[in-house]
């Protein structure tokens with residue numbers, strides 16, 4: 001028997017979430033953001049749910065090249081956008097040859113384009129730093145950089161892009177959008193503004209190329225709005241089983257450093273899932289978990305390969321009882337909140353050693 005831990009990915013849910021993005025932004029074209037192996041969902045399981053996307057966005061050069069090749073092989077040739085652009089000249093050449101679209105956010109990248117005879121004209125997304133101070137040209141420099149790009153015959157098209165630092169906050173878009181509008185100039189050029197939060201929240205960000213990520217996987221980008229309230233369907237379940245049950249006497253301590261002490265005699269289940277699987281090590285006692293479908297809590301420290309759960313609310317639980325770490329009736333956002341992190345991080349952290357399978361594109365969920 002293999003270790004019971006596995007991830008189940010639902011491409012039907014992904015397709016439904018994409019359809020929801022489409023309904024919310026009917027005028028936008030949608031780049032499905034699939035960086036970090038589709039936010040931990042594994043590309044091979046996520047892509048069947050993304051057949052209706054207009055393009056795919058990643059930040060790994062090798063993945064961009066593979067996806068671009070796969071699109072061509074499938075006779076679709078949807079664009080693949082490299083979100084951080086080229087890191088060196090070799091990337092630029094390879095991506096240009098493959099027809100990968102590229103973000104251009106720095107002087108170094110403009111110079112690469114100026115100096116290289118790229119094999120094919122490239123579609124570029126010129127990125128403005130609208131206040132996040134991560135990537136992008138300063139607003140005051142932006143129009144000049146776009147002019148530099150426009151002068152290059154190897155540039156096939158230019159889209160003006162920015163990324164919002166706080167689109168999940170009520171007024172998070174106002175200030176950076178004002179900065180973008182004031183400095184983007186080039187009203188004739190297409191735009192790319194919205195991540196999931198902006199797409200769901202703000203009409204103004206919905207034109208051009210949107211770049212939803214998190215929402216496609218069925219998690220809410222907003223701290224105070226659950227995914228279900230947005231109509232999103234979670235696409236990942238992380239499932240395991242109890243591999244041992246301990247009868248712990250009153251005063252008995254659980255796990256490394258004994259950070260949990262049983263206040264009375266209690267049954268404690270040991271689930272096969274630990275931080276080497278991507279479960280957050282800092283999840284404290286009390287982090288929600290399902291055993292046999294019943295909501296209970298973790299106890300003590302998370303170990304590398306295991307964690308302990310309170311079986312008090314599930315007296316029928318035995319070795320082999322199913323454990324849901326997140327997904328299904330347990331929103332990943334609840335686990336993230338208890339562990340002081342975000343659904344983004346939990347999804348992406350699921351380790352390669354955790355086998356994933358797809359619940360299938362036919363039938364499941366309808």
Ligand SMILES: *Cc1c(COP(=O)(O)O)cnc(C)c1O
Nearest residue numbers: 033083163195196211212213214
């Ligand atoms: C990851 C990313 C996105 C997607 O953001 P979500 O919040 O997951 O929707 C969009 N744009 C850029 C530039 C990104 O890096």
